[in-house]
Amino acid sequence: MEKQLLLGNEAVARGLYEAGVRVISSYPGTPSTEITEAAAKYDEMFSEWAPNEKVAAEVASGASLGGARSFCAMKHVGLNVAADPVFTMSYIGVNAGMVLAVADDPGMHSSQNEQDSRNHAKAAKLPMLEPADSQECKEFTKLAYELSEEFDTPVILRLCTRVSHSRSIVECEDRTELPLKPYEKNPAKNVMLPAFAKPKHVAVEQRLLKLTEWAEKAGINCVEDHGAKVSIITSGISYQYVKEAMGDSVNYLKLGMAYPLPEKLILDFAAKAETVYVVEELDDFIETHCKKLGLSVIGKEKFPRCGEFSQKIVRKLLTGEEAESVSLEQQIPVRPPVMCCGCPHRGVFYALKREKVYVSGDIGCYTLGASAPLNAMDSCICMGASVSALHGYNKARGAEAEKKSVAVIGDSTFIHSGVTSLIDIAYNRSNSVVIILDNSITGMTGHQQNPTTGYNIKGDPAAAVDLEALCRAVGIGRVRVVDPYDLKAVTAALKEELQAEEPSVIISRRPCALLKYVKHSAPLKADPEKCIGCKACMGIGCPAISMRGGKAVIDATQCVGCGVCTSLCAKNAIA
Structure with a gap:
């Protein structure tokens, strides 16, 4: 049995390989991206970058119904995008096993919000596993497929930034080759018309009861009894923080299954202690469950709801003691993220700032255009929202606003969810100017290919979306391309399109300065x-x-x- 030092994300990919997975579809999103990148190195599995997370989840569901174990990965806000199919897939269930990995981002290292994906699992009534290190990432991935097929359900694997991007030893095993499961036509199971969906809801509730029974005896929900008077209920990366901070001075109930949570196991564990703490990042998910069981536990009145925990924070809050730490003699200067030297977006944002226009922004490395000294962005909501939000802004404020407002969106983000927003502009007619920042790659998450680049996840030639033709096809008559290094041309195009009496698209086209082929x-x-x-x-x-x-x-x-x-x-x- 070979041992490797793997990122949590790489360990998930190894788990997919060992579990006999055949089809993987994802959209890149930090901190989940490396799962699919690592999985693409195994030729036994088909891997792809999908246009967005909704499509990826639907591809995985179709592969599952087709009899192949399937997978898709996303970051926490990607699960919002995928929620539409995911909630109904909970009713349908699976043929072969299906697993979704979602990577939360406590501390918002690379995200626009700090949501807790355990709430999605509960709302969708789907089982969720939560590994605490790379070995568990691999093992829980394989276990997820067993549960998926045993209980006829998709399973969510919950990661977080520290688990995804930390390395630990993983014991690697051989791949288990599984034959395709036969497909049998069954509309009552797979077609969610109201008449079929109503009994499926009943089945889902019954499934949750069975999963709760499984959780009571599951080895991934484990007790560490050190004979202490203080006990701690925790899970995932929070377990690592508490364990390092408190050692064997307290008892632990480490919950590897984030949902559904066991009941008797928790009650029996708490009954042996004088004081019970619940240590969990973000929401009071476990704490609320414990209090619903009638337990008096200490949770969010002591531990913060916002941001990441650490060994130092946990020890201070539990004991009042400051953990020893290395202090720097000189303060390290603040180094906020900036656009790279030669970034093609810089000239566009400078022109926008100089023309004093309202900028409806989007998600990508170009979001840094909001930072000083450019300060050239007024709003940023989610993927694709720049275009539709600009339309709403202009409809609210009228013709004068149309002459002084634009949307900016990257090429990958435009394909992800900007196209439908542009259709809204064309169809419902606002004289809005949309700037597509085409840098020929998905930049923010580390240079992944997308449907506009002409290459697939393995770098092989693929069909490329023609952005100019696409924009014209959805009803935009004015489409022009500029070089963002040419400030005069950018400024001239901006002024002309802002004065136009119809919607228009400016494509700012130049490859990312960090691409290897750029001279x-x-x-x-x-x-x-x-x-x-x-x-x-x-x-x-x-x-x-x-x-x-x-x-x-x-x-x-x-x-x-x-x-x-x-x-x-x-x-x-x-x-």
């Missing part, structure tokens, strides 16, 4: 003799430009020679 120009230099220290070049927020001794200086190790800054210098000091 950069020689770095630029600032002539100290010509520079007057006006700091106009600092307005674009390029990390390569700084001020020293009152003069602009360009770091040759960072500059990619994009030339955007040259048009800002009235003295022609940059060349």
Whole structure:
């Protein structure tokens, strides 16, 4: 049995391989992305990037009905997108096993909210497993398929940033090859007309009761009894924090099944202790269950609802003691995230700021356009919302607003959920300007291919969506392409389209500066003799430009020679 040091996400992929999974469909979303990237390296499994999480879940469901074990992965906000099919898939169940992995992001390292996906499991009435390290990621993945097929249900695997992106030892085993299960036509099971769905709801409630019985004796819900007076009920990464903070000084009930939760097991565990704490990040999910059972537990009155926990936080809140930590002699300067040197989005946002327009923003690395010194974004809700929110903004404020407002959306995000919003603009007619920031890749999550790039997840040639043709096909008559490195062209296009009496699309097209195939120009230099220290070049927020001794200086190790800054210098000091 080979041992490997794997990320939690890589361990999930290994679990998929060992469980005999055949079909994997996902949309990239940090912190879940590496699951599908790692799975794509196993040729025995078909892996794909889907246009969005809803499509991915539907692909996985279809594969399951077709008799193959299937899987899809997403981040927590992706589960919102997939919720429509997921809630009904709970009624339908499976043929071969189906598992969905959702990675929550406590602390919002790369997310627009901090939701707790356990609530989705409860609302959809689906079982959820929650691993605490990489070995459990692999084992719980394989267990999820056993439960899926035993109880005729999709199963959710709940991860979080620290579990997904931490490494620990994993014992790897051989793949179990499984034949396709036969498909049998069964409309009463698989077609959710009201007449068929009503009895299925009853079956789902009965299934939950059986799953609760299973949870009472499940090995993944385990007690560690150290004979202490204080006991702690916890799960997932919170168990790791508590265990490291408190050692063997307390008793533990580690819940590997996040939903449904056991009852008798919890009651018996709590009965042996003088004080019972519930330690869980985000919502009071376990705590509420315990209190519903009549237990007096200490939870969110002591532990915060917001942000990540840590060993230090847990120990302080449980004991009042400050854990020893290394202190830095000098304060590390704040380093907020910025758009990269040569980022094609920078010029667009500078032009938007200069023209003082309202910018309806979206999800991607271009969301950094909201940060100083650009400060060129007014709102950001979710994937695809920039386009539809702009339409609503303009319908509310009228013709004058249409002349001073735009939406910005990336190419991958536009395919994900911006297309239908653009259809709304064309169909219900607002003179809205949509800027598609086409950098030829899915940038924010680490350069994954998407339906506009012409390549699939393995880098093989694939059909590529023609953005210009697509925009025209949905009813947009004015579509133009600009190079974001050419500030004059960007500004001219922006002014013209804002004055147009019909909806329009501007496609800002240039590949991400970090793509390996992109050939950069020689770095630029600032002539100290010509520079007057006006700091106009600092307005674009390029990390390569700084001020020293009152003069602009360009770091040759960072500059990619994009030339955007040259048009800002009235003295022609940059060349």
